[in-house]
Each structure stands twice: as C-alpha cells, then as structure tokens.
Amino acid sequence: MVYETTIGLEVHVQLKTRTKMFCGCATGYGEAPNTLVCPVCLGYPGAMPVMNREAIGLTVVSGLMLGCDIAHWSKFDRKSYFYPDMPKNYQISQYDKPLCLGGGVKIDLEDGTEKTIGLTRIHLEEDVGKNTHFGASSGVDFNRAGHPLMEIVTEPDLSSPEEAYAFLQALKQILLYAGVSDCNLEEGNMRCDVNVSMRPVGQQELGTKAELKNLNTFKGVFHALQYEQERQAALLDRGERVVQETRRWDPDRGETSSMRTKEDAHDYRYFPEPDLLPVVLEDAQIDAWRKALPEAPRERRARFVQTYGLPAYDAGVLVAEREVADFFEEAVRAGGNTKAVSNWIMTDVLRVLSEKGVGILALPLTAASLGALTKLVEDGAVNMTGAKEIFAVLANKGGDPARLLDELGLAQVSDTGALEKMVDEAISANPKSVADYRNGKAAAAQYLMGQVMRLSRGKANPPMVLEMLKQKLDQ
Amino acid sequence: MGDAEQAKASGLDVAYVAHLARLHLRDDEIALFQGQMEQIVHYVEQIGKLDVDGVAPLSHTVSVSNVWREDEPRPGIDHGKVMDNAPEQRDGLIAVPKIVE
Structure with missing residues (x-):
C-alpha cells in the first residue's frame, strides 16, 4: 500500500533576553546549577510573576517576520504540569489568546518549486528546569526555569522528513535574521515536538498520529520521522492500528519507543492566570515593530539575484547567515567586483571560517579589504595566485591589500x-x-x-x- | 443516584479532577467533596439566568493591562539559601525521586 505522511511541528525557541519571562533573574547557559533563581522561578508560594516586556516584543517581531496576525488582546493561562522541574505545578503559557496567529514559512522543494508551511500560532510561555537523572533519583537545576520560551505551532502541512528538515532550517534562518534567539541547538535554544501520521493515498481523514517529544537536533527530527514512517507503514500493511501515544526518540539506537503516558495526561485544565494582566497592543506599536524588521532571508536572496545578477544558488549561500550577507554587501559597496567578492566568500572565506570555527565578524579580514583585493585583481595589479597569498595574510592578520601587494612583492608582471x-x-x-x-x-x-x-x-x-x-x- | 451518574448530571467529576491534580482521596472523601462541590456549582450556576447578551467576555476583573518590567537583571536568591530548602541535594542540584516521563 502507498501511504502519504502528515507532519506537524511544535518548535520551542528560547528568546534572547537578558532576564527570565516573569522575574528579574538573569538568563544564562552553563552557569553553576541553581544560581540564577529567585522565589518566582522556584515557584515559592506567594511569589508574583511580572511580564518581561522585551520577551513580548521579541515574540511579536518573530510573528511579524513569519507573517502572523498579531493579537491586539492577549493573555496568559495556567497549564497543569506535574513534574519537579516546574515546582508550582503549573506552567504559565497562553491557551486561547496567543500573541500571534497564522503566518507561514516558505521552503524550497527538491523539484525546484516553493511550498508554504502554514503556522497555526505562536505563543509565549516559560521554560522548565533541567533534569539530570541518577540511578535512583533525579536532580533539578532551575537556572533554565522561567526562560522566555516561544512555541511555534505549524499546521499539518509537512509531508516528508525532508520537508520538516527544510522547514526547521528556514525557520532558524528567519529567527536568526530577526535577532530574537541565538538558535543554538547545542544549548537547547530550539527544541521540537513532532506529530506524525500516515494514511493510504486518497483517503480523506488523517491517520492516527504519534507524538515525538523533545527532539533537540534537526537531524534527530529527520531520522525520527524516517523511522516513524517505516514503523507506521509496517503496522498499516499488517492491518494493525497505530496507537495514539507519545514516543521517545533514542538517537543512539535510531528508533522511537512508547513513553506509555496515560490517556488523560493531555487534560491540562487550563485557566486564566490570575496573577498576570492582559497584553494589549495598539496598531501604532505593532506598526513600529513592523517598520523596524530586517529584510527576510528569502527576500534578500531574491534581491541578490536581481540586484547583483548572482546565480540563485550563490545568493542562497551568501544569505544563509545575515552577517555573511552583510559582509558581502559591504565589500561590494567598498568597490569590490560583485562576482569576485561572491566567489571569494563562497570558497575561501567560508573555508577559513569553518577551519577556524568562528563567525565572519571574528575574522581579521574586513569587507573593505576584500573589496579592495578584488579591485587589485580586476585592475591587473595582481593575479589570482598572488591574490590568494594576500588573502591568506588578510584572513589571519588583516591589513591593507595594496600595501601587502608591495611587501610580498606580488605585483603582477604585465610588461x-x-x-x-x-x-x-x-x-x-x-x-x-x-x-x-x-x-x-x-x-x-x-x-x-x-x-x-x-x-x-x-x-x-x-x-x-x-x-x-x-x-x-x-x- | 450513584457517584458516576451524579458526576454526569453536573458535569463535575471529583474523582477525575482529583486524579489529574495528583490528590489521593478515599472513596468517602470523594463522595463528600462531590456533594459539596455540586452545591458550589449550583450556586454559581445562578449567574446563568442573567441576560448577558452584548456583554463582552471577561477574563480579568480589573481593567488594567500591560503590567510589565524592563529586561534588567536583578539579583535572585543566594545559592546556599536556595539549597537550605532542599532536603536532598546532589552536585548543586535539588534531588527528587527519580522522574519518570
């Protein structure tokens, strides 16, 4: 039997704020455990939460970048939660009045066409503490508890592991451009829950879904989905049913397994958070945020193709990181030859960055000096062999290309x-x-x-x- | 009327809610609270007799909004004091019975 896959994602993104969502504790990763805590994020009785204005702003900016409608009236709710990493036994989240509704993310399919993955909503909530498991007990670190956490929920618009992967890449790129999160997966800035079901091609109603919890790498999402596709297809082929349940992905064994959660575990008993007042956003305020938005990566890619006449592939490589794209444009503004600057970045600069394991801003090479180097080549003052030597010095120490040309005796012989x-x-x-x-x-x-x-x-x-x-x- | 039927009639199921809230109640307690809770629900239900057409739904009783703070760090509680509240500890973590997800 031929099946089609239906996938929806819930992506949790830690916002880049200095302090937590509902208290003034500093946010931080890798600090000594239980040092960034206070009565609010420890859930002490009587402690009162106060919203972090910056977190609201970053969520709205994310929503605007993703084409969402921003709610003029929004509120927080309590969601029952019974694990020790959230000791007040509820998580402050948003239930029926999230900050952002709708929106979408465009991805490129393998056949060259474009697909829009719809978003259902984005809401704001607080992260939970971090658990470490010992033999007979567990230990909790509350430094992460209360970190502003944005949950981005997609429509069930994804139909393959490849699409899910492309979506996550595109989403990460947009959020990095927006500057709302570091999106550092190693530090758990982005974590994903996945809903996946299968149905025979042509069948109207969706199949029974499985939920995969807390995937913390994009590769993990991809492989877990591949595994689930095979598992569910095999069940359906044998005439068996897929059980609606939450499953855990084990990256070492490369398989998912049932978490045997109780059926009523999803009855969260939401109710309005009485300790927090609603968020009311005026059009003027939302418009101000909208006007300050950076250019989105896809638009920038299209502009690079149009303005600089670059091939779409090259433009895609250049805009993948906002800083790299900025560097490119600055080098061109400094008089660099467009195609040459692009080639230098795509080959030598990106190679050096990956060798050194740093970002482009950490390189001694400046955009102006790369632009000047391409001009030297263009004017025939140095050939490519000499230019590569100059580049090596620029990348390691920086300097003025024209002076290096003299110092290294690399002037091109055109006599x-x-x-x-x-x-x-x-x-x-x-x-x-x-x-x-x-x-x-x-x-x-x-x-x-x-x-x-x-x-x-x-x-x-x-x-x-x-x-x-x-x-x-x-x- | 049995407990289950009673629960159905009022839409209130003390045994289920207690289970969700991790409260361990004895059968006689469930019966007692079921009756008491029913009374409260019936009392509040009187409000349903009011004509509220044209009245906007309300989730907060004060008409204040946007009570927030700037994103400025403030000192929290000293680690030692935090751990004073933790009967079991390990490596600076607050130790709890093994968490089974």
Missing part, C-alpha cells in the same frame, strides 16, 4: 617585454610540448603556460601569457 622573454625561454626549453601542441594536443599549451608562471615566480599576467604563447606557437 610585454619581460613576459616575451619568459615565453621564449619556456618554448625553447620544451621542444616536445611545442611539438605536441602543434600536433593538435591543446593541453600542451597549459603545460607551457605553467612553465612561464614558474619562471615568473607566479607573478606573470596569465591572460597575457596565454595570448602570447598561442601567437608564437600558432606561427
């Missing part, structure tokens, strides 16, 4: 007389290659070219040498 001497020398020293070329082996010219470059210690002007060689050999 006809000097070049001709070297060309003649190469020709007379390599009679066999000359004969090969004249017998129709075009590749022999490349060898001779290499000899001239060697004689010039890499500084000869390659197009001039090639031209000269061909002229002499074709005589």
Whole structure:
C-alpha cells in the first residue's frame, strides 16, 4: 500500500533576553546549577510573576517576520504540569489568546518549486528546569526555569522528513535574521515536538498520529520521522492500528519507543492566570515593530539575484547567515567586483571560517579589504595566485591589500617585454610540448603556460601569457 | 443516584479532577467533596439566568493591562539559601525521586 505522511511541528525557541519571562533573574547557559533563581522561578508560594516586556516584543517581531496576525488582546493561562522541574505545578503559557496567529514559512522543494508551511500560532510561555537523572533519583537545576520560551505551532502541512528538515532550517534562518534567539541547538535554544501520521493515498481523514517529544537536533527530527514512517507503514500493511501515544526518540539506537503516558495526561485544565494582566497592543506599536524588521532571508536572496545578477544558488549561500550577507554587501559597496567578492566568500572565506570555527565578524579580514583585493585583481595589479597569498595574510592578520601587494612583492608582471622573454625561454626549453601542441594536443599549451608562471615566480599576467604563447606557437 | 451518574448530571467529576491534580482521596472523601462541590456549582450556576447578551467576555476583573518590567537583571536568591530548602541535594542540584516521563 502507498501511504502519504502528515507532519506537524511544535518548535520551542528560547528568546534572547537578558532576564527570565516573569522575574528579574538573569538568563544564562552553563552557569553553576541553581544560581540564577529567585522565589518566582522556584515557584515559592506567594511569589508574583511580572511580564518581561522585551520577551513580548521579541515574540511579536518573530510573528511579524513569519507573517502572523498579531493579537491586539492577549493573555496568559495556567497549564497543569506535574513534574519537579516546574515546582508550582503549573506552567504559565497562553491557551486561547496567543500573541500571534497564522503566518507561514516558505521552503524550497527538491523539484525546484516553493511550498508554504502554514503556522497555526505562536505563543509565549516559560521554560522548565533541567533534569539530570541518577540511578535512583533525579536532580533539578532551575537556572533554565522561567526562560522566555516561544512555541511555534505549524499546521499539518509537512509531508516528508525532508520537508520538516527544510522547514526547521528556514525557520532558524528567519529567527536568526530577526535577532530574537541565538538558535543554538547545542544549548537547547530550539527544541521540537513532532506529530506524525500516515494514511493510504486518497483517503480523506488523517491517520492516527504519534507524538515525538523533545527532539533537540534537526537531524534527530529527520531520522525520527524516517523511522516513524517505516514503523507506521509496517503496522498499516499488517492491518494493525497505530496507537495514539507519545514516543521517545533514542538517537543512539535510531528508533522511537512508547513513553506509555496515560490517556488523560493531555487534560491540562487550563485557566486564566490570575496573577498576570492582559497584553494589549495598539496598531501604532505593532506598526513600529513592523517598520523596524530586517529584510527576510528569502527576500534578500531574491534581491541578490536581481540586484547583483548572482546565480540563485550563490545568493542562497551568501544569505544563509545575515552577517555573511552583510559582509558581502559591504565589500561590494567598498568597490569590490560583485562576482569576485561572491566567489571569494563562497570558497575561501567560508573555508577559513569553518577551519577556524568562528563567525565572519571574528575574522581579521574586513569587507573593505576584500573589496579592495578584488579591485587589485580586476585592475591587473595582481593575479589570482598572488591574490590568494594576500588573502591568506588578510584572513589571519588583516591589513591593507595594496600595501601587502608591495611587501610580498606580488605585483603582477604585465610588461610585454619581460613576459616575451619568459615565453621564449619556456618554448625553447620544451621542444616536445611545442611539438605536441602543434600536433593538435591543446593541453600542451597549459603545460607551457605553467612553465612561464614558474619562471615568473607566479607573478606573470596569465591572460597575457596565454595570448602570447598561442601567437608564437600558432606561427 | 450513584457517584458516576451524579458526576454526569453536573458535569463535575471529583474523582477525575482529583486524579489529574495528583490528590489521593478515599472513596468517602470523594463522595463528600462531590456533594459539596455540586452545591458550589449550583450556586454559581445562578449567574446563568442573567441576560448577558452584548456583554463582552471577561477574563480579568480589573481593567488594567500591560503590567510589565524592563529586561534588567536583578539579583535572585543566594545559592546556599536556595539549597537550605532542599532536603536532598546532589552536585548543586535539588534531588527528587527519580522522574519518570
């Protein structure tokens, strides 16, 4: 039987605030346990929560970037929750009046078409503490408890693990552009719950879904979905039923297993949080946020193709990170050749970044110096071999490309007389290659070219040498 | 009328709510609270007789909104004092009976 897969995601994103959602405790990762805590986030009786205004703003900005409608009236609710990592036995969340409704994220499909994954809503809540499990007991660190957590809920619009992966990548990119979260997966900034069901192709109603909890890598989501597809298809093939349940993904064993949660575990008994007042947002305020939004990555990619005439693939690589895209545009503004700057970034700069494991802002190379370097090449002052040497210095220490050109003695030899001497020398020293070329082996010219470059210690002007060689050999 | 039927009639099921709230009640307590809770519900139900057409729903009784703070860190509680409240501890963590998800 052929099945189709239906996937919906709930993505939890930790917002980039200095303090927690409902108290003034600093947010932080990797601090000594239970040091960023107070009566509010420890759930002491009588402690009163107060909203963090910045968290509301970052959620609205996220919503605007994702095309959501922003609620003019929003409120918080209590959600019953009985684990020790949330000791007041409820989590403050938003039930029926979330801050953002609707919206969508565009992804590229393998066939080159575009698909929009609809969003149901975005609401704001508080993160829970972090558990460590020992043999007979568990230990709780409340530093994370109360960190502002945005939950982005999708419509069941995703139909494959590949789409889910592409969605998460696109979402992360947008949130990074918006500057609302560090989206650092290693630090648990983005965590995902997945709903997945299968039905025979053509069947109207959705199949029974399984829920996969707390996936903390995109690869994990991808592999867990692949596993679930196979598991559910095998059940359906055997004429068995998929049980509606929550399952745990074990990345080491590469499989999901039932968490055997009770059926009524989802009865959260929401009710309005009496300790918090509603959030009322005026149009003027929302418009102010809207006006300050950065350009979204997809729009930027389209603009790079249009404005700079870059291939879509190249534009995609450049805009993947906002800082890299900014760097590109700055280098072009500094007079750099568009295509050359793009090529340098896509090959050498990104290679250096991955070797050093740093972001582009941490590199001694500046956008202006890369722009200047491409100009030197364009003007014929240095050839690519020399430019690569200059680049290596710029990437490690920084500096002025024109001065480095002099210091390293890399000025390109474009003097006809000097070049001709070297060309003649190469020709007379390599009679066999000359004969090969004249017998129709075009590749022999490349060898001779290499000899001239060697004689010039890499500084000869390659197009001039090639031209000269061909002229002499074709005589 | 048995407990279950009674629960159905009022839409209130003390045994179920107690279970959700992790309250362990004896049968006689369930029966007692079921009766008391019914009375409260019936009392509040009187409000349903009022004509509220044209009255906007209300989730808060004060007409104040946007009570928030700026994103400025403030000191919390000293770690030592926090741990004074934890009868069992391990490596700076508050130890609890093993959590089974």
